[in-house]
Amino acid sequence: MITVWGGQTSRSIRVVWVLEEMGLPYRLRQVDMLAAEREPEFLTINPADYIPAIEDGDVTMVESIAIMEYLMARYGPTPLAPAPHDPNFAAYQQFLHLGEAGLATLMMPVLVSRFIAPEAERDNWGATWCLQSFQKRLTLVSRRLANAPYLAGDAFTAADISVAYALNLAQRNCGITLGDAEQAYLARAMGRDAYKRAMERSHEGVNT
Incomplete structure (x- = not known):
């Protein structure tokens, strides 16, 4: 099960959107970036303290575009990502x-x-x-x-x-x-x- 650490209006929506487009199962853990302190579990995942972040088995990643590319490559092929030989x-x-x-x-x-x-x-x-x-x-x-x-x-x-x-x-x-x-x-x-x-x-x- 893929875990997405994110917030309601953050860049994590990109990751969740990709997951929904691809029909992949996931769970979402909310992170309140305005709170005085963050959950220690989240800081273990991303000590740099920003979202989104994901856990996928042994894989931990941050940065929304990198996560999107990972998901499409790992669980594709998908129409969301044209092949290198595609004119587009x-x-x-x-x-x-x-x-x-x-x-x-x-x-x-x-x-x-x-x-x-x-x-x-x-x-x-x-x-x-x-x-x-x-x-x-x-x-x-x-x-x-x-x-x-x-x-x-x-x-x-x-x-x-x-x-x-x-x-x-x-x-x-x-x-x-x-x-x-x-x-x-x-x-x-x-x-x-x-x-x-x-x-x-x-x-x-x-x-x-």
Whole structure:
């Protein structure tokens, strides 16, 4: 049984979404990252103290994109991951990693500035630069969506799980305004039954 350590609105939703898309059994352990202290069991899994993390037998992993790639490779093949010889493989790889490295990561300084920093430090140069950089990199997504319904082409893949999380995070918590094409894309991705199940599970924290 795969154990996912995560939170209700964290990057762990990417992992749970993949598990739901693939129909894999798992259990979810909620981690309150705002609590004063973390469970010792969780810190044994990830002493760096961030989520998500998974346990799968003897395997322990952190980092949402790495976990997604592990699950798809270990328990695939799956349509979520195009094969290397697929013409859409390069686009898939680019957007799978852009969703975190190029988009979601830029939102972290914005989030901590907006919600955690002292009032006088919230409107800072670093957070402003991150917002501007996000907007520039968002043009890569917009240009791709002008030619295809999903980021790897006609089919939904894990690249969409990666990027959809980042766009939703930016829109809901960081003041980013998405265009009509990006809004329609989010509706397509998050309208999937697997996403709805993932959200239900992430809020309930129940075992499957």
